[in-house]
Amino acid sequence: MTSVEEAPDPIREHLLDAAEQVFYSRGVQAVGMDRLRTAANLPLRRIYQLFPSKDELVVAFLRRRHLRMMASITEFAGKADEGAAQVSAIFTWLHKWFCEPDFRGCPWMNVFGELGATNPAVAAEVHHHQREFRKLLSGITVDAGYSRETGNVIHLLAEGAVSTAAVQRTAAPATEARRAAEILIAAEKPGKKRSGSAR
């Protein structure tokens, strides 16, 4: 689209696909470079010339997944009717995510627990993701005509739903969280169906 962005290297993308798959499903430290090599079907040499260290590969996979998630939620919420329905759509999106067979919680929280304390670059990437995610959900809520405080709570509900769905292995928390979100926004502006003046 833009002239600044390079065409993405397909081998690099393929490597990131494999990294995402194995790191997310098993954890970072549980997966050796040899297993990654096998998963990507790429010579170790090529992996290391694309990413100089495992750590940078981890950061890159988190960053790419972040962009994908943000775009996906934005698009999905955008398709809903203006107003409260866009907030509800957040939780519908989450519900679909939780139902994916290889769902195993929040990739960023998982990596945070494992490497957050020892790897500043990873900690910064997780921090950045969550900040942006929070801003996205707050933004959707504010655009729907509600307060930023309510938006922040929507984010807390979403984070809680992800953790709980991961550990309990059920998508039900998405539904619980959606109901709560609908009560909260109804409590803020009772009797409201169409989009009001945003901001």
Add this chain to the structure above:
Amino acid sequence: MTSVEEAPDPIREHLLDAAEQVFYSRGVQAVGMDRLRTAANLPLRRIYQLFPSKDELVVAFLRRRHLRMMASITEFAGKADEGAAQVSAIFTWLHKWFCEPDFRGCPWMNVFGELGATNPAVAAEVHHHQREFRKLLSGITVDAGYSRETGNVIHLLAEGAVSTAAVQRTAAPATEARRAAEILIAAEKPGKKRSGSAR
């Protein structure tokens, strides 16, 4: 108290203190048995005769911390006035936890991200903790006169607050979550101050 429970071995407790400290602050796999030995100031031999493997030590530290957390919340909420104040107290408790200088998120979620996929015993312990935690918060909410559904949402808010406080390094999510909880319970039973007939 009970005649069945043995007097706890003080060396074992000391070892668990050290394990909890180092595993929680740095992650499990980032801490070798040698560092744990140093932290506990105990011969490796004694560590291994108390716990036959590192994995069992991890499970034991999670279990002991779970019991401590459950008892602490129960006691703290019990001191609040009956009714809605007990639900609010949950988030006051969380706020105090988030303000502790070595707070680094939920010990169980951290370990889940690291070992949940590869270590079934650890995954089961995390699952058990979260189930019990959810039951505790739901129970407090129900005892305060509200529905179990609301109790489950209280739990989602609490989980979200822990994750967010950990990554953003601020206790503010506890306050945000408390406000949301108060709105939710007010929406369920408007105009209510003293304890109603529980259950």
Add this chain to the structure above:
DNA sequence: CGATGATGAGAACGGTCATTCTCACTGGTG
């Protein structure tokens, strides 16, 4: 005192990890 079984301190072991290196080979260029 002398014998015995347990203890502390740390070395040793077998395995795995991230990273680098070797080397035979390839495809493109003079």
Add this chain to the structure above:
DNA sequence: CACCAGTGAGAATGACCGTTCTCATCATCG
């Protein structure tokens, strides 16, 4: 054809890990 920069495949390297073993020391009890 001769040359050579770069490639694929995997071995080598050096560090570290969880666990076990050694052995000098010590407390206990006859």
